[in-house]
Amino acid sequence: MNHTLNIISSTFASTLRGWRGTSGSKTVEQPASPLVIYDREGCPDCRLVREALTELNLDVLIMPCPEGSNRNKRQLEAVSGQSTVPFLADQNTGKKVSGAAAIIDYLFQQYRGKSAPAQIKPATLNRLTSRLASAIRGNAGVQARPARMAEQPLTLYSFESSPFSRVVRERLCELELPYHLVNLGKQQWADMGPAKMRFAPGPYAPLANTKRDAFFKAHGNVQVPYLIDPNTNTQLFESADILKYLAKTYAL
Numbered sequence: 001m002n003h004t005l006n007i008i009s010s011t012f013a014s015t016l017r018g019w020r021g022t023s024g025s026k027t028v029e030q031p032a033s034p035l036v037i038y039d040r041e042g043c044p045d046c047r048l049v050r051e052a053l054t055e056l057n058l059d060v061l062i063m064p065c066p067e068g069s070n071r072n073k074r075q076l077e078a079v080s081g082q083s084t085v086p087f088l089a090d091q092n093t094g095k096k097v098s099g100a101a102a103i104i105d106y107l108f109q110q111y112r113g114k115s116a117p118a119q120i121k122p123a124t125l126n127r128l129t130s131r132l133a134s135a136i137r138g139n140a141g142v143q144a145r146p147a148r149m150a151e152q153p154l155t156l157y158s159f160e161s162s163p164f165s166r167v168v169r170e171r172l173c174e175l176e177l178p179y180h181l182v183n184l185g186k187q188q189w190a191d192m193g194p195a196k197m198r199f200a201p202g203p204y205a206p207l208a209n210t211k212r213d214a215f216f217k218a219h220g221n222v223q224v225p226y227l228i229d230p231n232t233n234t235q236l237f238e239s240a241d242i243l244k245y246l247a248k249t250y251a252l
């Protein structure tokens with residue numbers, strides 16, 4: 001699909017979800033061992049889990065389980081005894097949790113010390129609009145494409161509602177490439193808007209001592225998607241360039 005149309009449809013998907021998965025909490029302590037999420041980008045229930053992860057500002061290791069391939073599903077079956085996504089394995093507590101409702105409840109209780117707010121839970125309206133968002137994206141992030149394996153997981157800086165990041169996450173899922181998902185949800189009004197045209201006037205400054213702050217110090221701005229591939233020593237901004245890179249490096 002033409003990249004501009006792809007981004008427009010991705011923007012519609014975020015709009016259908018009311019731009020949930022844009023804001024991240026101001027403070028968070030990342031778990032010592034990364035949470036592992038078995039996920040399918042185009043799956044409506046998985047989206048609700050990823051929205052909660054952005055909201056909680058938690059980073060996770062995503063094990064993509066697209067339809068039509070067993071590469072990561074074999075591991076899912078070994079860990080969980082079943083093959084449905086979303087599934088969470090928390091090595092910090094030894095907990096294994098299946099299904100969006102239970103995972104979201106667990107994440108809020110464990111990492112925020114309170115119940116998940118009603119608007120985040122997989123209630124009927126959230127499930128319906130998440131289904132519509134998947135429908136708008138067609139088959140993107142659902143079916144496996146033939147791909148080479150990556151020796152080490154990639155890293156993607158993203159936040160759930162980011163239309164530009166979604167198209168990259170979809171491709172990572174289709175290619176079954178495990179990746180560390182670093183959530184850079186927006187934490188204040190000054191973060192709103194595109195990196196090159198923020199809504200707030202004046203020079204941009206992220207909140208001090210946050211992941212956004214660290215990213216800003218490293219790159220001079222905060223823009224997602226940003227991909228790191230340790231297998232080829234590559235770091236890339238720009239969704240179109242990242243998609244081309246993934247096709248050239250991993251698609252068969």
Ligand SMILES: N[C@@H](CCC(=O)N[C@@H](CS)C(=O)NCC(=O)O)C(=O)O
Nearest residue numbers: 162163164194195222223224238239
């Ligand atoms: N041309 C870039 C645009 C990326 C972009 O505008 N990303 C937005 C999020 S969708 C962003 O980074 N906004 C700044 C921020 O979140 O601080 C691409 O295709 O990757």
